[in-house]
Amino acid sequence: MALTNQRWVLNHRPTAAVGPGDLTLQSTEVPDLREGELLVRNIYLSLDPTNRLWMSDREQYLPPVGVGDLMRGGTIGVVEQSRSPRFAPGDLVIPGNSGWQLYTVSHESSTGRVRTTQGVPLSAYLSVLGATGLTAYFGLLDICQPKPGETLVVSAAAGAVGSVVGQIAKIKGARVVGIAGGEAKCRWLVDDLGFDAAIDYKNEDVGEALDRHCPDGIDMNFENVGGPIMDAVFSRLRRNGRMALCGLITGYNSDGPLAGPSDFGRILMQRLTVRGFIVIDYMARAREAMADLGQWVADGKLRWKDHIVDGLENAPAALDRLFTGNHDGKLMVAISDLPSQS
Ligand SMILES: NC(=O)c1ccc[n+]([C@@H]2O[C@H](COP(=O)([O-])OP(=O)(O)OC[C@H]3O[C@@H](n4cnc5c(N)ncnc54)[C@H](OP(=O)(O)O)[C@@H]3O)[C@@H](O)[C@H]2O)c1
Known part of the structure; x- marks a missing residue:
């Protein structure tokens, strides 16, 4: 039948x-x-x-x-x-x-x-061991290229991609600040995942909090959200900063254009690298990422x-x-x- x-x-x-x-x-x-x-x-x-x-x-x-x-x-x-x-x-x-x-x-x-x-x-x-993990891995390591001591800010930080991004950046020795909605998500980032700081965009002024947590500016932005949160981070990217543009979820529920950062000229003045990417373009390199991701999961370094x-x-x-x-x-x-x- x-x-x-x-x-x-x-x-x-x-x-x-x-x-x-x-x-x-x-x-x-x-x-x-x-x-x-x-x-x-x-x-x-x-x-x-x-x-x-x-x-x-x-x-x-x-x-x-x-x-x-x-x-x-x-x-x-x-x-x-x-x-x-x-x-x-x-x-x-x-x-x-x-x-x-x-x-x-x-x-x-x-x-x-x-x-x-x-x-x-x-x-x-x-x-973590599927497309989410690959997105975090390649967006961070290929585009942001974190170095020990550099500061990364990741938005939607408690989400599927963002939470993996922040942990990989910590494994690579970076300082990590996450932006997420609500106290519980922010607590999870710092207490359980080892982020250096978390900003609750639903209850805090993001710009002020970034100034507090990143007094010397931001080296890397893993951008998941767009809109005013992206603007606040982008306007604090410093010389030779890198932005991995992963997503612009604030714009997906409308048909309008997906707006970029308002201070476009900063790319010129601060010699920024801004690169969008789509994970399917990295599928040929999936094995490379899976070897690391699988090991980090097995070692309890990636949650x-x-x-x-x-x-x-x-x-x-x-x-x-x-x-x-x-x-x-x-x-x-x-x-x-x-x-x-x-
Ligand atoms: N380029 C690629 O190949 C690729 C692949 C996968 C995903 N992505 C992108 O990565 C981003 C995250 O995807 P995901 O699958 O990991 O989803 P997710 O982060 O698990 O869930 C989406 C999160 O976005 C945040 N959000 C939604 N609307 C928002 C708003 N107006 N302002 C601030 N934050 C908002 C919410 O976080 P809070 O709870 O903290 O508010 C929500 O939990 C998306 O933009 C997605 O399109 C791109």
């Missing part, structure tokens, strides 16, 4: 935060596999700020999701059927061309095998939190947590049960 898939499709393009009716949950029949294909039952779906960008038709780094099409999204799952000699039922994989759905038919050529380590939960391979919301039906509502900060760590949705050995 044919299996039934559950999948979210984009109903129309939201103009603000994703709301009821922007996506529709459909039931469809899972098609028969062709040679080289696998049927993957998705276990976790990664929810990312970029999901909201993909719903918009603004110019971006991948084609927007088409109206009526499956909502794109990263998943991790287990092979249930295989017509590939390279994968067998029970294998844990990251399917290619996945989305907000229970089952993905993935071609062997675009499927990544997940090799788990005992004691590390499967969800970690969508977060993380996964925030798992239950049920594929809750994915659209859960996405908004990324924009309100109402989540604690890497946000994902549990779609189906873990295989018994995981």
Whole structure:
């Protein structure tokens, strides 16, 4: 008997935060596999700020999701059927061309095998040991290039990417100041992750706090947020400073342009390097990052939190947590049960 898939499709393009009716949950029949294909039952779906960008038709780094099409999204799952000699039922994989759905038919050529380590939960391979970790690793080490004693400021510092960035910078000997929303998140950064200071942008004047914590200016900015927070950091970058532009989440819920720092001339006057990057461009170097990230996790030098919301039906509502900060760590949705050995 044919299996039934559950999948979210984009109903129309939201103009603000994703709301009821922007996506529709459909039931469809899972098609028969062709040679080289696998049927993957998705276990976790990664929810990312970029999901909201993909719903918009603004110019971006991948084609927007088409109206009526499956909502794109990263998943991790287990092979249930295989017509590939390279994968067998029970294998844990990251399917290619996945989305907000229970089952993905993935071609062997675009499927990544997940090799788990005992004691590390499967969800970690969508977060600290997945694209989140790679984003933090390459954005920080390739673009900011931290040196011992330099000062890094990271925004959305208690989030999935930001929390990993700050810890890697500490491993490399930098001074790290994080900006996050709320006392509890700021306390976690300093008390548990070893940041040198944290600024609660919801309750403090960010500019004043930066002057206090970075009296000699800022060498590196790992920027996740944009808007007034980015401006406050950018205007304190000092000579030869570096900015890794990772994200501009303050602008994702509107269709307007994603604004840059107001003091553009500072790039000239202070000889700054400002570089945007997209993690998919680094996939060919993933092994290099995974060796370090895996070791740091094993050594207890790199900590993380996964925030798992239950049920594929809750994915659209859960996405908004990324924009309100109402989540604690890497946000994902549990779609189906873990295989018994995981
Ligand atoms: N370039 C790439 O390849 C790449 C890859 C992955 C992610 N990213 C970007 O990295 C950034 C972080 O992504 P993530 O997946 O790690 O998400 P996340 O940081 O776990 O969650 C997003 C966080 O952004 C903060 N935020 C949202 N709206 C804000 C606002 N108006 N002002 C200040 N802070 C706000 C909130 O932090 P608080 O709770 O502290 O308020 C929220 O928790 C995003 O901009 C994302 O697009 C880029």
